Amino acid sequence: MASLFSCSIFSGKIKTPDYTASQQYSEGKFRNQKDFNMNDSGTIARIAWRYMTEKRVDASPAGDIPLTQLNKEQLIAENKTGTALYRLGHSSILLATEGEFWLIDPVFSDRASPVQWMGPKRFHPVPINHDQLPEIKGVIISHDHYDHLDQTTIKQLSSIAEYFITPLGIGQLMLDWGVDQQQIHELDWWQHVNIGKLKLTATPAQHFSGRGITGGNQTLWASWSIETPDQKIFYSGDTGYFEGFKKIGERLGPFDLTLIENGAYDQDWSEVHMKPEETLQAHIDVKGKALLPVHNGTFDLALHPWHEPFERISELADAAGVKLVTPETGERLDVANMNGTSFWWRQLTTK
Template identity: 40%
Template sequence: MIVILLVIAALGVAAALVINLHPVFGGNPSREQKERYLTLGHYVKGKFVNQVPTKMDISVSEYVSMLKETLSGAEGRKPAGPLLVSKVDWSRINKGEDSLTWFGHSAFLLTLDQKKLLIDPMLGPVASPVSFVGSKRYSKDLLPIIDEMPRIDAVLITHDHYDHLDYPSIRKLKDKVGHFFVPCGVGTHLIRWGVAEEAITELHWWEEVQFQGLTIALTPSQHFSGRGPANRDTTLWGGWVILGSSTRFYTSGDGGYGAHFQEIGEKYGPFDIALIEGGQYDRRWSWVHMTPEEAVQAHADVRGNTMMLIHWGAFTLAYHGWAEPIERAITEAAKANVRLIAPQIGETVALHGELTAAANAPWWKSPV
């Protein structure tokens, strides 16, 4: 028994060393940062909290049910084969018109007022700190796309989960990015990965900054954060409002449905286009991820004109069919008279003039 306990202790120490020493796990906010966060109403006892008290625990019975569903290997949770990615039209992107290019899940390149903005550029092969565990991308690795990109004016991160903040992507991107905008605390990860501190701006909820003629604001979401077992909720999460001269843009980040969407709509709406997360949902974590139907309602709440569903199309992180989110969103959008677009991964959509008809072919039904 003593030997077993010693082995367990040694494994625990080894795991702690790996988490503390390997850069993929990021950094931790400093004492000075924590003291500064105390002035915020959503920072309590060293942790960020949601606007509404949110259940974050999964019961033993729910864990058992998840294990059963994992082992059963339900059909349709992944495409039948690797997804084809549309060839990115860089010449069109470089023309400078307001446009959007989706890279799957929640990663996309936004051009507003000729500024190139990357949001949640998770382009790596697996949503995990290690390559041999975790959900693998449906398509080929998208990291080489970074070499083709023009200089990026800014990268915006919604929160620090592995399917949104990707170590390999940031390491490859950092020298061609002018600035990084992140929620409170997330900058510590970037600094550990070689991003200069002066190139990072951290924001809290409802804080606005001006950037090269654009207005950028971090808005609340109902979610959580953390890259390791010891740093849960030590960094903030949220969505982004970006206002240009002719396009008002919003992306929700991850999070459950709540009254904050109406607040965002009242303060910053209407939006020409809103990207709303509506994938990776489950009854066992309904408080931190929306169903497609809730996503359509959130779009209405923020006063969006055109909607695009995100947080699907790249990884299997939940137990529903991989294309179920977009199918359900299309059905609900039709009922609610909401204009919804669904571009193919890699496709560029102009944000003015095309949105009524573009990007609606059901590419996810085509054979791979």
């Protein structure tokens, strides 16, 4: 049950402030625009049975994933101007714009799990240790699942990151982990904040939250519009496909680059994670120009082969005439001058 494990296992103490002013909050919980039940006992039992009985094919890479090591001096030197980003693995991104550095959903731990002795383990190391990072202007969080919000990482970053920008409710977790209240900005969908060189707008997503089997949806989930001085970037966070993408495109698009989840999908949780065909459609809906697929290549979180998301989205993008960018882990991607698809994963399959 790797995917559910990384999303919501073990009880966590989350206080619940009054969020009744939010249209997303009702009867003590945050809700999607569309109602569905993700954590019913029947679904969990079916998923558990499939993990125990289905034969796996290429669950992990057949070799070392290509990786570029990063360090503070290099990052500062090559990012004095313009906007660039580095994939750190899964959905973790280091964003540099005009000399400022930002992190998106950073997870530096070895496992996407509440404990480090079990749970989904990395296929590759992080290309930079937290103590080698330059000063971080801000940390952007999409939701509270373990593969996107890591307690150890947040504690490590609390002294080198100036701000933490989160959806509603996650600020309390930050406070519990030692982040100062003055560093935290909580946003509801469609609210925005201007910090440093960026304008950040929390946008809708279709997902769920919780760091325990019970007591879920006490915090909100979000996608993000990220506006730099010269470009606009969309980050989907975790989400199923829904009509909200079109509204995001209408209100905030077009986007020069989209970072959209493409991995850990399955028919048993299709409401909260997208198939590659839906990833492509979401990119089109938000009026994206180039697509960088994320939420893949680092953790084993579903029953499909680890490389399948890359292959499927590259075929779909090619057929649709959509520019796909697939940088290696740690490779610098200049947002103003993006190279196309690099099929680096093909050397690591058993075919």
